[in-house]
Amino acid sequence: MISFSDSLFKKLWLTVTATILITVLYSYFLSYLFYEKLYVDIVEESLLDEGNRLASDYDGGPLTDEMRQQVEWYNEKSESEVFLVSNPKELSACLPYSIDYETLIGKEEREQLLKGEHVLKSGFEERFGRKILAVAIPLLDNSRLEGIIYLYVPLAKISELTVDFSFLWLIGGVLFIIIAAFLGFKMLHRLTRPLAAMKQAAEKVSGGDYSARVDIQSNDEIGQLARAFNQMSESVQKEDERKREFLADVSHELRTPISYIKGYSEALETGMIKDPEEKNKYLKLINRESGRMVKIVEDLLELSRLDADEYKLVKSPFPLAQLIDDFIIKYGPAMKNKHISLSLDLDPDIIVNGDEGRLEQIFQNIIDNSIRYTENDGMISIRLNKHPYGCMVEIEDTGIGIPEEDIAKLTDRFYRVNKARSRADGGTGLGLAIVDKLVKLHEGRMEISSELGKGTTIRLYFPVIE
Numbered sequence: 001m002i003s004f005s006d007s008l009f010k011k012l013w014l015t016v017t018a019t020i021l022i023t024v025l026y027s028y029f030l031s032y033l034f035y036e037k038l039y040v041d042i043v044e045e046s047l048l049d050e051g052n053r054l055a056s057d058y059d060g061g062p063l064t065d066e067m068r069q070q071v072e073w074y075n076e077k078s079e080s081e082v083f084l085v086s087n088p089k090e091l092s093a094c095l096p097y098s099i100d101y102e103t104l105i106g107k108e109e110r111e112q113l114l115k116g117e118h119v120l121k122s123g124f125e126e127r128f129g130r131k132i133l134a135v136a137i138p139l140l141d142n143s144r145l146e147g148i149i150y151l152y153v154p155l156a157k158i159s160e161l162t163v164d165f166s167f168l169w170l171i172g173g174v175l176f177i178i179i180a181a182f183l184g185f186k187m188l189h190r191l192t193r194p195l196a197a198m199k200q201a202a203e204k205v206s207g208g209d210y211s212a213r214v215d216i217q218s219n220d221e222i223g224q225l226a227r228a229f230n231q232m233s234e235s236v237q238k239e240d241e242r243k244r245e246f247l248a249d250v251s252h253e254l255r256t257p258i259s260y261i262k263g264y265s266e267a268l269e270t271g272m273i274k275d276p277e278e279k280n281k282y283l284k285l286i287n288r289e290s291g292r293m294v295k296i297v298e299d300l301l302e303l304s305r306l307d308a309d310e311y312k313l314v315k316s317p318f319p320l321a322q323l324i325d326d327f328i329i330k331y332g333p334a335m336k337n338k339h340i341s342l343s344l345d346l347d348p349d350i351i352v353n354g355d356e357g358r359l360e361q362i363f364q365n366i367i368d369n370s371i372r373y374t375e376n377d378g379m380i381s382i383r384l385n386k387h388p389y390g391c392m393v394e395i396e397d398t399g400i401g402i403p404e405e406d407i408a409k410l411t412d413r414f415y416r417v418n419k420a421r422s423r424a425d426g427g428t429g430l431g432l433a434i435v436d437k438l439v440k441l442h443e444g445r446m447e448i449s450s451e452l453g454k455g456t457t458i459r460l461y462f463p464v465i466e
Helices: 008-055 065-077 088-093 107-114 163-206 221-269 276-307 320-337 356-373 419-425 431-441
Strands: 081-085 119-125 130-141 144-154 316-319 341-346 351-354 379-387 390-397 445-451 455-462
Touching (some): 008 065, 008 130, 065 081, 107 119, 316 320, 320 356, 351 356, 356 379, 356 431, 356 455, 431 445
Antiparallel strands (some): 119 130, 379 390, 445 455
């Protein structure tokens, strides 16, 4: 059994419904109190107005029979009870209060009447079963209290006056709560549906299904969360695909040299090869393939270290032209063997802050590829010049070139334009992936342009020390 605490939707819906219910009840009781106060104020104002109108007919002197008759006539016509008395003590015989006359008009209230001010009285009368509201209006003649006009009215119970009001409130309140709860249900269901979808998608991702996505239905925080989840899921999927491809490529790359080594070693072991020259040839092939395996493993370890966040370069300032001049010398025999000419145009004043060993590794991987894919009698040019970025190293060859659609994939691991040729020449397909990592670690960038059959140009941009 699922409890309410297990669902965010249920929690929110109960919270919204409870809030609406409390708000409706609070509004009802608040309006009830205001209505009651308004009713009492109106009755009080009405009594004062009636009393003041009657008092305006008094011209002074003792109370006349004519005025008494006028008040009695008004009493018959008015909804309130009206009395005209000469002495406050006479009120005890006229009023329905359950209090004695000594306290009805006390000393302080008499003083108030003598000042020409009216007196408000209220009390509960058992025979009416409700409160009585009364007003005493003084009739003064030269500061002498000649009489009192007394008006009172039983206050109707608020429940009697508000029965229709309460009934309408009850119907309206119930309808409002039902409609609000229904709309709240719909709204919260729409609001939490992406969260439920994200929960299901997260469970799929944790189970290995990285294709799970969430529909984005809004641009609010939940929509942004859904978008971020989709981006995360897509990144995880791509990373998983890269890992699968990487493992497949590693298996493929290692399978070939391993099969060669296994086949050649078995042939030698079983004595199938008798000719010493043939044996020597097989041993060379085994040595070549084992060296290839060592190179692949070394490059993989190198990439693994470069991928790690803790990998640090040992940087120092040095002239980049001098580094290129020194390292290119070792390629002399390889270039001479293929009759490749070399052109150097290096600015000796460019100083970079970098790791000399790693920068040499960058150039070495690029030059290895240039020599490997440049035919006999070709040419390699290396130029170093100042650039708005800092400096630019341009390495151009007249090799076989690269198809345009393959250029963007050259830094992918194990990617080769011509896999058969790369294996024959001993390439691992990891060199440019390493170069790309090292260039970025030096806060630089790399651009590759090529034209099939005409050659390839690689441009490296590095910051410099001014």
